[in-house]
Amino acid sequence: MRQPEFQRLDERTIDVRSSRRALLGAAGAVGALATIPVVGRMLQLGAASASPSKAQDVKILQLVLQLEYTQVAFYEQALRQAGLTGDLRHFARTALEHERQHLAAIRKALGAKAGAKPRFDFGQKTRSAPAFTQAAIQLEDIAVAGYNGQATNLTKGTLAAAAEIVSVEARHAAWVRAIAGQVAAPDPVDEPMTAKQAAQGLHEIGLRT
Amino acid sequence: MDSFEHSADFLTTVDRDGALAETRSHAERTLSRRRLFGMTLAGAGAITIARTAGAHAAAGLPASDVDILNYALVLEYLQASFYTEAERSGALTGKTAEAARIVGATERAHVKAFLKLLGSQAVKRPTFDFQGTTEQQRPFLKTAVAFEDLAVAAYKGQAPKLQANPVLAAAVGIHSVEARHAAWMRQLFGITPAVDAFDRPASRRSINRVVASTQFIVSRPKLTGRKKPEFTG
Secondary structure (H helix, E strand, O other): OOOOOOOOOOOOOOOHHHHHHHHHHHHHHOOHHHHOHHHHHHHHHHHOOOOOOHHHHHHHHHHHHHHHHHHHHHHHHHHHHOOOOHHHHHHHHHHHHHHHHHHHHHHHHHHHHOOOOOOEOOHHHHOOHHHHHHHHHHHHHHHHHHHHHHHHHOOHHHHHHHHHHHHHHHHHHHHHHHHOOOOOOOOOOOOOOOHHHHHHHHHHHOEOO | OOOOOOHHHHHHHHOOOOHHHHHHHHHHHHHHHHHHOOOOOOOHHHHOOOOOOOOOOHHHOOHHHHHHHHHHHHHHHHHHHHHHHHHHHOOOOHHHHHHHHHHHHHHHHHHHHHHHHHHHHOOOOOEEOOOOOOOOHHHHHHHHHHHHHHHHHHHHHHHHHOOOHHHHHHHHHHHHHHHHHHHHHHHHHOOOOOOOOOOOOOOHHHHHHHHHHHOOEEOOOOOOOOOOOOOOO
């Protein structure tokens, strides 16, 4: 399978000025969420509205990495525990395969800067087909909104590579909705999420660490 | 990025299920009849955007963004007209009719948004002839799948070229909606909504070539059946 051309970002040093600005910005946004280490790191990104740079790409891809880890773990666990059958099982298997490839591409791009696999607690969301369906819709919507929210923060090269992933997440979101008998594309334009909102959404789904 | 310069490769990728290719061959079969009626087939000519003179872009947008927005507008016109015509034909039933109604409303909203954004610099709506694909459910779905996959690849190809951040933010929000539509239409047609882990972009040239090959864009309204006015002057 061909991967998008994410540029390797780990050889670059993070621009001190922009990361400091991000940290200072984050200080104002620290709430209960920031006590969770991974979410705390992501909050820094929410404040990093500096113009696109390789250093900022790294931070954004680290958030994306958490997202892809969450998706892989969610589908793996659901396929083991949720008793998925028929269309829903086919969807979960296909989505898992895609998310694994996304994860591999993001890890490769981040190289040594890729964080370790986080822990998860999906609770009941991976234990029944109806709960799985609702959580999958939520998770795929977070993926779309999270990627879209970073479009203007990414360098053009990384944006082009990320764009090859986000539309697949959108296809997943519509697919699982269609299986559930819902309107598959409810809005004319997908609303973006900030990094903070995306991190909060992932936490609600079950991302820990 | 522009790795689809060979139209055959492009068609087999974007048009995985042969809808556009089939439509094209249908168009070729009917070509002689169409020539008989003296119709001018504009094909690629119609989608080639009339470049606006001068550097005064709409709402202070960079000229290159205006150009890309007009290109997107033509694709939105195409989709909006397609769904509207299908809805009016009354040929769609059940879930497909419902989806066409919702997706059609969305495509019309996209057209409206681009018209507002572009103001006087917006290109005019071309005349379309969907070659009967809006009059039966299966050909409708097959063509819808092709259009939506095409739109996803088109937006993906242009997004990194947009300069103004508000325009980019809007474009990515539409890009993912087109992907949702593509998945929905695929599901209704009975094929996998998400085939690969990565969706590839397509260049403008490739998109134009595919659109031209369908012959859905005609240069002027159908004249068939229209009589000359009885009185002139």
